[in-house]
Amino acid sequence: MRVSGNPILIVGDLHYSAVYKGQHIDYFDQCCKVLNKISEELAAHKPSALVLLGDIVGMSENNIKDHQALHILMKVLHDWNDICPVFSLVGNHDISGHPDFLILHDIGLIKTATDIDGYIDYAKDESSEPCVRLHFLDYGCARHEIHLLEGKSNIVLGHDNYQIEGVTTWYPYCAGYEIASCSNLEGIDGIIAGHIHVPSDGFVSTRMLSGKEVWLIYPGCPTRPVRRPTYEKCMMVAIGQLPTGSASVDIIPWVLEPSDTIYVKEDALITVDASEAILEKERKQALTAVLDDLLKYHIATGDPISQVDKITDASEGAKKIAKEYLQRAFNQGG
Numbered sequence: 488m489r490v491s492g493n494p495i496l497i498v499g500d501l502h503y504s505a506v507y508k509g510q511h512i513d514y515f516d517q518c519c520k521v522l523n524k525i526s527e528e529l530a531a532h533k534p535s536a537l538v539l540l541g542d543i544v545g546m547s548e549n550n551i552k553d554h555q556a557l558h559i560l561m562k563v564l565h566d567w568n569d570i571c572p573v574f575s576l577v578g579n580h581d582i583s584g585h586p587d588f589l590i591l592h593d594i595g596l597i598k599t600a601t602d603i604d605g606y607i608d609y610a611k612d613e614s615s616e617p618c619v620r621l622h623f624l625d626y627g628c629a630r631h632e633i634h635l636l637e638g639k640s641n642i643v644l645g646h647d648n649y650q651i652e653g654v655t656t657w658y659p660y661c662a663g664y665e666i667a668s669c670s671n672l673e674g675i676d677g678i679i680a681g682h683i684h685v686p687s688d689g690f691v692s693t694r695m696l697s698g699k700e701v702w703l704i705y706p707g708c709p710t711r712p713v714r715r716p717t718y719e720k721c722m723m724v725a726i727g728q729l730p731t732g733s734a735s736v737d738i739i740p741w742v743l744e745p746s747d748t749i750y751v752k753e754d755a756l757i758t759v760d761a762s763e764a765i766l767e768k769e770r771k772q773a774l775t776a777v778l779d780d781l782l783k784y785h786i787a788t789g790d791p792i793s794q795v796d797k798i799t800d801a802s803e804g805a806k807k808i809a810k811e812y813l814q815r816a817f818n819q820g821g
């Protein structure tokens with residue numbers, strides 16, 4: 488796929504949800520504000536493409552059950568497509584069950600790696616040579632082979648935990664990919680990744696075994712579903728072309744609302760040590776909601792207990808509880 492024109496705009500995980508609560512005063516309101524902000528940026532800059540870094544819909548759910556919320560998202564994506572093509576990585580939240588992501592893709596509102604042979608080549612004008620290739624590596628594909636655009640910039644857009652030992656220390660919660668150990672990434676110039684919601688402090692960098700320096704940017708998640716570190720900024724990234732002909736990578740700061748205006752006041756009883764317990768409680772609440780639906784609508788189709796294992800982002804503990812909950816419901820005759 489080739490695009491040309493104004494710089495390409497890249498935005499982190501959206502996690503659009505009408506049901507997720509977290510510690511937010513009004514999470515859905517945050518989601519709508521984020522969509523509005525992106526609409527404003529698109530209208531102002533008229534990029535040649537918008538790339539979303541994956542995890543478009545939901546936190547514990549990946550189907551929007553509220554039709555007004557679904558309508559808003561579809562209308563917004565439709566409007567964005569009137570300005571420029573909209574691409575997305577496939578994130579871990581975009582894959583299980585029959586996700587709305589798949590519907591948005593199949594009706595043409597978002598294009599993914601499979602539609603574009605895995606990359607976009609960007610040129611400033613239709614008549615000029617591309618100056619950069621953006622390689623799409625969906626969730627779980629961090630080690631997949633990429634096809635470099637020889638002699639030009641090559642940037643990976645990913646949805647995984649790309650790590651640099653001693654540098655990317657802000658997200659120690661799950662194992663990731665040490666960039667220097669990914670031989671498929673030899674020859675690239677940089678990585679811009681979703682999945683990790685905490686923004687990096689601009690560019691950070693490492694060296695591949697070949698000695699080539701590779702930079703990494705996490706733009707961050709503008710909807711900030713989980714109140715983990717207090718952060719009030721994230722970024723967008725613009726990929727364009729310098730007058731010299733080489734690619735430009737510009738960070739566009741995104742100042743968000745102050746944390747204390749979007750999250751409920753922290754209860755005096757809640758300590759920092761309890762934050763993991765809160766996350767676990769949220770996961771269990773979300774699972775209970777999913778299970779209620781399973782029981783209501785899907786009990787006649789297949790085995791809901793085994794479906795629990797497919798639920799994204801649930802801990803083993805939460806899944807165990809969910810299965811027990813289902814079993815109890817069955818024992819009571821559903």
Ligand SMILES: [Mn+2]
Binds near residue numbers: 502683
């Ligand atoms: Mn995410």
